Amino acid sequence: MNHTNEYLKQSPSDHNNTSSKPSVIFIHGIGLNSFLWEPLWSYLSNKYNIIVYNLPGHGLEPEPSSPITWNSLCRQVISIIDLSIINKFHLVGHGIGANLAIKIALYCPERIESLNLISLSGFNRSAYLQREMEEQTHLIENIDRTELVEHLIPSLTVNYKRPDVHSLIRDALHHVSSSSYIQLLKLIADNNTIHDLASLTQPTLMLSGEKDPVYTPVISAINSSYIEKGRFFIVPNASNLTFLDQPEWTAYWLKNHIDSTVPEAPDFSSITSDPMVHSLHKGIHTVDRTFQVKQILKVQLLHKFQVSVNGIEITDGWNKRLAKKLLLYLLLSPNTTREQLYDDLWPDSELRKAQNYLRVCLNHLKLLLGQHSDRFEFLHIDREHITIRGTIRCDLLELIKDLDEAVQEQDEETKESRIYQVWRKLPNHILSGYVDDWILGTRERIEEQLSQLAQWMESRSKLSNHSQMMSLKLSRHPNHDQFQENKEAIMN
Known part of the structure; x- marks a missing residue:
């Protein structure tokens, strides 16, 4: 089976009759390749016209001669789709493939019928993620990728001990170009994912693995709240690669979203034979977020400092309790951690004092932004993360x-x-x-x-x-x- 970017996957019986089928483009994650999508084909190939795309330097794709940018990736994907004489299409992306799907939707919005984002990548520039990026950069440069495989695979799949799954991921990582990997990693780190999500207008599905240790369901749910026409589902008993861990569940939600109808419930019996787990899976946690009324936070920082909520300016209170500085920090890092705020805003303070300072400053900023917001909370605060959400417009x-x-x-x-x-x-x-x-x-x-x-x-x-x-x-x-x-x- 040919998995270059000219590969068009069709069911044999419909080889000459694909025009009536919806076209779906699949984009894999960093360090992987299009072979990892294969568990989905038995559920999808008879219903859709499928194109799989390999990132530069991945799979059978050569390392590019010019620098990798979001624009160059968008142009390459569109050129491949145009070769297939396809006008409108659906996009399915995993990891950085999901980020690229978003970029394509912003690049040519009139051609995208739906977006389907699995385990969307997004850095919040925390110290932990910065160290993780540096670690992966170091490991990918080794000729022997064994250490990188063992470093990544436990966070990718719940089935990492299965020889066939381990071999599939190992082979993908062993064949990826280190230069392409590092360039793509930097694209993710420098990308403003929240801004991209808030700019989407297409119907968008976001899937998260129940056991994903990095982009957890909580983080994915917060990210999905920025999407105007967004839906969010948790795939049970799955980690980052939901389509490897639970292909039937993943295919079910993809078909549900692409078809824009609610089909009959899937047969859960093949997922597990354990009655208790079977019952829990049927009660899968879902969050369906479609904004009826946009809450708009407008912030001007370049020529003057001005903040307005839903068109009404907030003039007082900005010179107290680090309100300006904290707002600027959250605009630049819209999903950050308490620890990162302690380190960056109060680096010389004891932990207990920094905790008190942050609590007071967050409460003050929350009150400021709560004015004229129809009880919508622009700040989402939990025990670990602080997130700014809603429609943000900032010069x-x-x-x-x-x-x-x-x-x-x-x-x-x-x-x-x-x-x-x-x-x-x-x-x-x-x-x-x-x-x-x-x-x-x-x-x-x-x-x-x-x-x-x-x-x-x-x-x-x-x-x-x-x-x-x-x-x-x-x-x-x-x-x-x-x-x-x-x-x-x-x-x-």
């Missing part, structure tokens, strides 16, 4: 997104247009007045990207006077005395 986040897109853009004319769009949003000073390491890192990243774009513009300076002027302006530090004068010159 700083938009600038960061525009910068990322400008840096990644490959088409020269589009890139220049994106750079000009970035320029129009730049303030006189970027995040001035903040001296904490966590915010300095964000500012340095913005300035580094601006410098990178300036160098690119300089390389095109002979092509047009406009390019030359843009290069000169962007190359100046945002805090330079001539910044405003230069900005006005180029905008006129």
Whole structure:
């Protein structure tokens, strides 16, 4: 069976009659390949026209010659779909494949009929996840991937001791390109998953394994709350690879969502013979979140500080109890942990004092944001995590997104247009007045990207006077005395 990206999987009886079937594109997770989807085919192949996509440097796909970006991945997937003469389609993604499915939905929204996200990847930039990323980067560079396999596999499947499952995952990891793996890992780490989810307009299903130790059902449920037309289900007795651990359950929810109808309940008897577990599985926990009324939190940070909830400005209380700083932190890390907040906001305080400070500051911020919110809570607080949710509109986040897109853009004319769009949003000073390491890192990243774009513009300076002027302006530090004068010159 050929699993390159030109592979179109059809049932033999309908080989020449796929046009009437819904088309479904499957995108696997990092370090894996399309072979891992095979347990689903017996449930899906007769009903859908299936295309499987291999990430660059995975499976039989070669390592790309150019850097991997979200835009390059989107273009590659769309080009493969276009070869199959398919206009509209459904997307199923696992891990970073789910992140890519979201990017494709934002890239060409008119062509996506539904999204199906399994164990969606999303870093909250905690110290733990940063260490995990560094550990995987180190292990993938070893020629012998045995240590990486043993490090990852217990968190991927409940059946990791089964020889056939272990072999399948081991073979996938042994054949992945280390360069592609590291580039994709960085894409996940730098991605604003919450912003992407809040931007979706397509019907979206999110599945989480009951026993996933990393992207737990609690985290996935919180993430799903950002989706306007979202549904969330927990797959019982499954870890991260739900389609390996429970292919029948996974296929059932996929068909349910893709068909937009509620079919008859599946036969649970084949899942387990234990009567008690059988009963528990029938009572699977589900959360169906479809927002009827959007709660909008608008925050301006670049040219002035202003916060409004549902169009009503909140003017008082921001100079107390670190309200501004805490809000900025949560906007940049919308799903963070208490421990990370202790370390970043009160690094020199004893743990008990830091806990008290955080409790007081969170209560104050929660009261501020609770004004005019129709009793909707923008802050979700539990014993471990603090999450900001709802529809968030923030000029700083938009600038960061525009910068990322400008840096990644490959088409020269589009890139220049994106750079000009970035320029129009730049303030006189970027995040001035903040001296904490966590915010300095964000500012340095913005300035580094601006410098990178300036160098690119300089390389095109002979092509047009406009390019030359843009290069000169962007190359100046945002805090330079001539910044405003230069900005006005180029905008006129």
